[in-house]
Amino acid sequence: MQFLFSQTQPYTTTRQVTYARNGMVATSQPLASQAGLEILKKGGNAIDAAIATAACLTVVEPTSNGIGGDAFALVWTQDKLHGLNASGKSPKSISIEAIKEAGFDKIPKHGWIPVTVPGAPGAWAELSKRFGKLPLSVVLEPAIQYAWEGYPVSPILSRFWKKAFEAYKHELTDELFNAWFTTFAPNNRAPEPGEIWNSPDHAKTLKEISDTYAESFYRGEIAERIAQFSKDNGGFLSGEDLANYKPDWVEPIKVNYRGFDIWEIPPNGQGIVALQALNILRGFKFMEKESVDTYHKQIEAIKLAFADGGKHVTESRYMKHSVEELLNETYGELRRSLIQDKALQPEAGEPVLSGTVYLATADHEGNMVSFIQSNYMDFGSGLVVPGTGIALQNRGHNFSMDENHVNALRGDKRTYHTIIPGFISKGNQPLGPFGVMGGFMQPQGHVQVVMNTLDFQLNPQAALDAPRWQWLKDKQVEVEQRFPPHIAMQLAEKGHDVKIQLESNSFGRGQIIWRNAETGVLVGGTESRTDGTIAAW
Numbered sequence: 001m002q003f004l005f006s007q008t009q010p011y012t013t014t015r016q017v018t019y020a021r022n023g024m025v026a027t028s029q030p031l032a033s034q035a036g037l038e039i040l041k042k043g044g045n046a047i048d049a050a051i052a053t054a055a056c057l058t059v060v061e062p063t064s065n066g067i068g069g070d071a072f073a074l075v076w077t078q079d080k081l082h083g084l085n086a087s088g089k090s091p092k093s094i095s096i097e098a099i100k101e102a103g104f105d106k107i108p109k110h111g112w113i114p115v116t117v118p119g120a121p122g123a124w125a126e127l128s129k130r131f132g133k134l135p136l137s138v139v140l141e142p143a144i145q146y147a148w149e150g151y152p153v154s155p156i157l158s159r160f161w162k163k164a165f166e167a168y169k170h171e172l173t174d175e176l177f178n179a180w181f182t183t184f185a186p187n188n189r190a191p192e193p194g195e196i197w198n199s200p201d202h203a204k205t206l207k208e209i210s211d212t213y214a215e216s217f218y219r220g221e222i223a224e225r226i227a228q229f230s231k232d233n234g235g236f237l238s239g240e241d242l243a244n245y246k247p248d249w250v251e252p253i254k255v256n257y258r259g260f261d262i263w264e265i266p267p268n269g270q271g272i273v274a275l276q277a278l279n280i281l282r283g284f285k286f287m288e289k290e291s292v293d294t295y296h297k298q299i300e301a302i303k304l305a306f307a308d309g310g311k312h313v314t315e316s317r318y319m320k321h322s323v324e325e326l327l328n329e330t331y332g333e334l335r336r337s338l339i340q341d342k343a344l345q346p347e348a349g350e351p352v353l354s355g356t357v358y359l360a361t362a363d364h365e366g367n368m369v370s371f372i373q374s375n376y377m378d379f380g381s382g383l384v385v386p387g388t389g390i391a392l393q394n395r396g397h398n399f400s401m402d403e404n405h406v407n408a409l410r411g412d413k414r415t416y417h418t419i420i421p422g423f424i425s426k427g428n429q430p431l432g433p434f435g436v437m438g439g440f441m442q443p444q445g446h447v448q449v450v451m452n453t454l455d456f457q458l459n460p461q462a463a464l465d466a467p468r469w470q471w472l473k474d475k476q477v478e479v480e481q482r483f484p485p486h487i488a489m490q491l492a493e494k495g496h497d498v499k500i501q502l503e504s505n506s507f508g509r510g511q512i513i514w515r516n517a518e519t520g521v522l523v524g525g526t527e528s529r530t531d532g533t534i535a536a537w
Contacts, residue, residue, distance in 0.1 A: 015465075015526065015532075016461060017523050017524065018523065018524045018526075018534040019521060019523050019536075020524075020537060021520055021521055021522065022040070023040040023362065023363045023364060023537055024360075024522045024534060025049055025534065026513055026524045026525070027511060027532070028357055028509050028526075028527055028530045028533075029056075029057060029060050029531055031056065033533045035143065035146075036049035036050065036052050036359070037536070039134065039138075040361075040363060040537070042134065043134065045077075046363040046367035046369050047367060048134045050359060051124045051139050052143065053359045053371075054120070054359065056142050057373065058143065058373075059206075061157060062161075063164055064357045064378070064437075065356060065357045065373045066390065066392075066393070067121060067390045068385075068393050069119075069374050070086060070120060070393060070395060070417070071119055071120045071372065072085060072086060072269060072419055072421050073369060073372075073421060074252055074264075074369070074421045074422070076366070076367065076369075076425075077368075081263055081430070083249065084123060084126060084249055084265075085247060085414075086123030086126070087119050088119040090117075090236075090410065090414075090415070091235075091238060092238070092240065092241055092411045092412045093411060096409050099401070107396060107399055109377060109381075110383075112233060112237065114397040115236075115381050116414075117241050117245045118390075121214040122218065122245060122246065123373075124214065125209075131367075136210045139210070140206055140209065141210075147198060147206060148200055150197055150198030152193075152196055153191045153193060153194065153195055154193065156505075157531065158193045161184070161191060164378045164379055171382075172382045179383075179384040179386045180379065180382050182384075183199060183201065183202075184391075200389075201389035204389075205222060205390060208220075208222060218242045222388065223243065225385055226388075229385050229386065253271070253275065255275045255282070262274075262423075264420055264422060266316060266323055267314065268314055268315045269418075269419065269420050270313065270416065270420055270440070272323060272327070273309040274443035274450075275327055276304070276305035276326060276327065279327055279335075280301040281297060281301045281447070286451070289455070289456040289466075292487050292491060295487060298448070298451065298469075299491070300339040300344060301339065301447070302444050304335045304344075305335075306440070307347055309416070309443075313406070314415065315413055318407075341494065343491075343495035345475065356372060356374035356418070356439070358371070358421070358435035358510065358511055359371050359372075360434065360524070361513070366515070368430055368515065370422060370435055371433075372420065372421045374418075379391050382394075395417065396415060399413075418439050418442060419442065420435070421435050422446050424514075430515060433511075433513055434453075434511070434512045435511060436448075436449060436509065437509050437510070438506070438507070438508035441507060441508040444468075444471060445468065449512065452466050459523070460523055461525035463525060464510045464528065465525075468508065469483065470507055475495060476497045477499070478498075478499050478501040478506070478507075480501065505529055509532065511525070511526055512524060512525045522536070524536065
């Protein structure tokens, strides 16, 4: 499969594409990229490198993910794409009624109520046992070293750390949250750029996870500490919830777009939203990227896909409409027919029956990994298990308190999940992994990257650097400062409520690695909106 890039790229980029043959790791943090490359050079494969990078990111980018978060992965190996859902379930004892009895009419962002079982450690162990070449104890060494010895904080990381600290200082005043401040703000402030931050507790926890293949986290000493912390503070999470957890191997889902298969993890993830939008958009022909018609149709398709996702998507066993129904060609045509010349108010249809980090890795053997990991909403719940460095996620905040909603809060249930890894193949050949992290921006980023690559033949770096838009709700759309102003004005004339967003990071942070099937050459792009780095050899 040859690369499809146009000879002329329309955007001036701050970075050039990276080419390599033996291996490549693309992440949002230079130290994590180097950690993955180190494992490749030790004889590990792309799966080992992905695990090493993911574990390292819990240390070197704690504002976006942690040991107490969730993960998803798409793994191309042995000529097949495998999917891993390592999102955690809600505690068995939780319910809408129990939340209301506790005095809440909606699920809070912080504290024990939104905490679900962390899936990330289980993902690392499961990937290592099934596809890794090196022992997990070796693969997690770089992360353990950075946690123990420390590392200098980068400017962008410091900025988001400060933002979280200022918010938590006013919001997390209960003693319950003391361990967060002890761990992440030991000097009663966020670390400055270039300042060394370390977490020996984090290092000890990672070491125990590596030595026990995460058994201690779910059925051992670490699990006991998490469960006791919950019990002592009125939490719903129990030792039984942790002990019963296991990541699920799943069949990835896809749509065919311009002759390429675009792959996502099936629900409970929101990857189906990206696929629904592409299912709608494939019925149009796009001649020019910088055209109001292109942007208008992209935005309208995303709005319709999100309306369906918000109404129909949750853990698959609770869904009333199947993936096949939602991605049905006939349903795609029906939704496509709703797109007219003016901006529409999105509503869900009824199909007929018929803070996150993303990384990509590849090696010389042809293995490739698309991996995403998150605590959700910066540091998550604000809870850190004392003495462990484990910041617990608040993924349960996505549940609905409406008993009749498919995503209604129930015990032992996975919620509608924002984090999604992507992958592209053609026939039986992989093109490679891609992803754009950032809450509900993610499906929108996936659609824009896929179209930049396949419709407009942009190389990976240009596909990521291209100005982005983001639909928020109703007819509200945000665009980056670099977005063409004349097109923004034309979108407004079509009825879109367009605003210019000064903070570029709100438009997601992506990574791409493509592989030439004939030569084995890898080509990667990394996010210019953050500390994105590609390590390769």
